[in-house]
Amino acid sequence: MNYFRPNIEAMAAYQPGEQPRVAKFIKLNTNENPYPPSSAVRRAIETVLDGGLVRYPDPAADVFRRRAAELHGVEPDWILCGNGSDDILTIVTRALVGERERMRMPYPSYILYETLADIQGAQYDPIPYEQDWSLGGTFTSGADDLKLAIIANPNSPSGTQIAPRQIAEFAERLPCPLLVDEAYVDFASADCISLVRENEKVMVARSLSKGYALAGIRFGYLIAQPPLIERFMKVKDSYNCNALAIAAATAAIDDRSWLAEMRTKVLATRTRLIERLRDVGLQVTDSEANFVWATQPELDLGRVYEQLKEMQVLVRYLGYPGWNEGLRISVGTDDQVDAFLNALGATLV
Ligand SMILES: Cc1ncc(COP(=O)(O)O)c(C=O)c1O
Numbered sequence: 001m002n003y004f005r006p007n008i009e010a011m012a013a014y015q016p017g018e019q020p021r022v023a024k025f026i027k028l029n030t031n032e033n034p035y036p037p038s039s040a041v042r043r044a045i046e047t048v049l050d051g052g053l054v055r056y057p058d059p060a061a062d063v064f065r066r067r068a069a070e071l072h073g074v075e076p077d078w079i080l081c082g083n084g085s086d087d088i089l090t091i092v093t094r095a096l097v098g099e100r101e102r103m104r105m106p107y108p109s110y111i112l113y114e115t116l117a118d119i120q121g122a123q124y125d126p127i128p129y130e131q132d133w134s135l136g137g138t139f140t141s142g143a144d145d146l147k148l149a150i151i152a153n154p155n156s157p158s159g160t161q162i163a164p165r166q167i168a169e170f171a172e173r174l175p176c177p178l179l180v181d182e183a184y185v186d187f188a189s190a191d192c193i194s195l196v197r198e199n200e201k202v203m204v205a206r207s208l209s210k211g212y213a214l215a216g217i218r219f220g221y222l223i224a225q226p227p228l229i230e231r232f233m234k235v236k237d238s239y240n241c242n243a244l245a246i247a248a249a250t251a252a253i254d255d256r257s258w259l260a261e262m263r264t265k266v267l268a269t270r271t272r273l274i275e276r277l278r279d280v281g282l283q284v285t286d287s288e289a290n291f292v293w294a295t296q297p298e299l300d301l302g303r304v305y306e307q308l309k310e311m312q313v314l315v316r317y318l319g320y321p322g323w324n325e326g327l328r329i330s331v332g333t334d335d336q337v338d339a340f341l342n343a344l345g346a347t348l349v
Contacts, residue, residue, distance in 0.1 A: 005121065006121075007099075007118055007119070007120075007121035008119070010118075011115070011118035011119070012115075012118075013115075014111060014112050014115040015111075016030070017029045017030035017316055018030075018314060020314065024312050025312050025313070025314045026312060026313045026314065026332065026336050026339050026340060026343075027314050027330075027332075028291075028313065028314060028315050028329050028330040028331075028332050028336065028337075028340055029314045029315050029316040029328075029330065030215075030316070030330065031156070031184070031210055031289070031290055031291045031328075031330045032209070032210070032213070032215045032330065033210060033211070033212070033213035033215075033262065033266070033290065034266075034330075034331070034332040034333045034336060035213055035262050035265070035266075035333070036213060037212060037213040037214055037248075037252060037258075038212075038251065038252055038255035038258035038259075040251040040252070040254065040255045040258075041214070041217075041248045041251050041252050043251065044247040044248055044250065044251035045244050045247060045248055047247065048243050048244050048247045049244075052243050052247075053243060053244075055243075056239050057239055057241060057242055057243040057246055058246065059238050059239055060081070060233070061081040061241045061246045061249075062076065063246065063247075063250050064079075064081055064219075064221070064241075064246050064249050064250045064253075065077075065079040065081065065221075067250050067253055067254060068221060068223075068253060071253060072193050072223055073193075074196070074197070074223065075226070077226040077229060077230075078196070078223055078224065078225065078226060078229060079221055079222070079223060079229070080221060080222040080224070080229045080232050080233065080236070081219070081220075081221045081240070081241050081246070081249075082219070082220045082221060082222065082236070082240060082241065083218045083219070083220075083237075083240045083241055083242075083245070084207065084209060084218040084219060084220045085181065085183050085205045085206065085207035085209070085220030085221075086112060086220070087218075087220060087236075087240055088205045088220050088221065088222045089112060089113070089116060089150070089179070089181065089205065090116060091222075091232050091235050091236050092148065092177075092179055092203065092205075092222070092232065093113075093116040093117065093119075093120060093122075093148065094120065094235050095231060095232055095234075095235040096147050096148045096176070096177060097117065097120050097122045097147045097148050098120065098122065098147070099120060099121040099122065100121065100122065100123065101120075101122050101123070101145070101147045102122065102123045102124065102125065102145050102146050102147060103117050103122055103123075103124050103125075103146065103147055103148040103149065103150065104124065104125045104126075104127060104139070104143065104146050104148075104149045104150075105124065105125075105126060105127070105149065105150045105151065105152075106126070106127050106128070106129050106135055106139065106151060106152075106155070107126030107127060107128050107129065107320070107323070108129070108157060108158075108318075108320040108323050109126075109151075109152050109155055109156065110152045110155075110156050110181065113150050114126070122147075127139050128322075128323075129155075129158070133155065133158045133160040133285060134162075135151075135162055135166075135170075139170055140170055140173035140174050143173070143174055143175060143176070144175060146174065146175060146176045147176050148176055148177055148179065149170070149174050149176060149177070149178045149179070150178075150179045150181060151167065151170070151178065151179075151180055151181065152181040152183065152184075153167065153180050153181065153182060153185070153188075153192065154182075154184040154185065154187070154188050154287075154288040154289040156183075156184070156289070156291070156328070157291075157293045157316070157318050157326060157328040158285050158287075158293050159184070159285060159286075159287030159288055159289040159291055159292055159293055160285060160286070160287070160288065161188050161189070161190065161288040163190065164190050164191070164192045164194070164195060167180055167192050167195060167202070168192075168195050168198065168199065168202070171195065171199050171201045171202045172199070174201065176201070177201045177202075177203055177228070178201055178202055178203070179203045179204075179205060180192045180195075180202065180203065180204045180205070181205045182204050182205060182206050182207075183205070183206070183207040183209070183210055183220075184210055184211075184288070184289035184290060184291075185206070185211070186210060186211025186212070186259065186263060186290075187210070187211065187263065187266060187267065187270070187287075187288060187289050187290045188288035188289065189288060191204070192204050193223060196223050196224060196225065200224075200225045200227070200228065202224075203222055203223065203224035203228065204222070204223045204224070205220060205221070205222050206220060206221050206222075206223070207219075207220045208220060208248075208249050208252055208253075210289075210290055211259060211262075211263070211290075212249075212252040212253070212259070213252075213262070214248060214249065214252055217244065217245045217248045217249065218245055219241060219245045219246075219248070219249040266290050266331050269331050269332070269333070269334055269337055270287055270290070270292065270331045272334075272337070273292055273329065273331060273337050273341075274286070274287065274292055276341050277292065277294050277329075277341075277344075280344065280345065280348060281296065281348075282294040282295070282296045282299075283295045283296055290330060290331045291328050291329060291330045291331060292328070292329050292331070293326050293327075293328055294326055294327045294328075294329060295324050295325070295326040295327075297324065299348075301317060301325050301326060301327055302317055302319070302325065303347075304327065304344070304347045304348075305317035305327060307343075307346075307347040308340070308343050308344065308347060311343040311346065313339065313340050313343045313344075315327050315328065315329045315330075315340070316328040316329075316330075
């Protein structure tokens, strides 16, 4: 069978984290929010169900763009909506990076960036993080032919964040747009939105999946200067966001007190989880996200992952060639984290 473009034949498929369809698992493997979304979301969805499904949705999701623009202090034409931030990443890559062209991202990071480059038939340079998860000048060196750079900030799997000033310096030095993927920023101490106004090369992607507990609804958005947004609009599917998702996302970003309360709870649990993991001898990176990255060269963490799974606790085991292996553990509710810690204790005896 040779119907397919050679790069599609050759590429590996992106492997999403396991999504078991049975409820028995304590699921700390894909960084979903452990709390239900704002009650305003349900009301917004019910309103659409009452007669709003017959017609196509607004192609640009203007109602969301207006609210997001207010939130971020920009105009609506600075916002592009997507079917999850993965859709935003797809639109940006499709629009900017052609066959045999080159994009760049740090390593280890979100593997989907590599998959998107593969789909384009493009090249990519994974630039290794330092051992302390900092990123040096190599990120911008020898970059003349780059078409796109992407940094997950906070990064996955480390949960670490690069300071906005350094991101601004990278953008100054790069010849191409820099997409700052802020999927986890609702749990972080800084963000890069102000850089979008300072430099047209900086674009920020946001997700409703993590901070707003809407992974199942699929909604994300991009903040970039209007000439870029206008061109990305040409690339997106006409109706890339459905009516339920637009209503749910708009209600969610409007409920600021829900976000603040949820954030306080998740950050407190994150601190406790990190302390307990360190108490039992794991090396844990300080986290700016709703997950933590734990390593321990003296342990077989693949085996720990398997044992946890047997005890119906699911975390993400990640091994990066040329880099160490580790467990990425999402911050659940206090009860979920306690159950995980108990199960982990049993694997370590
Ligand atoms: C760094 C990063 N960016 C983007 C995404 C995608 O998020 P969404 O659910 O908005 O597509 C993820 C999901 O895990 C992620 O880890």
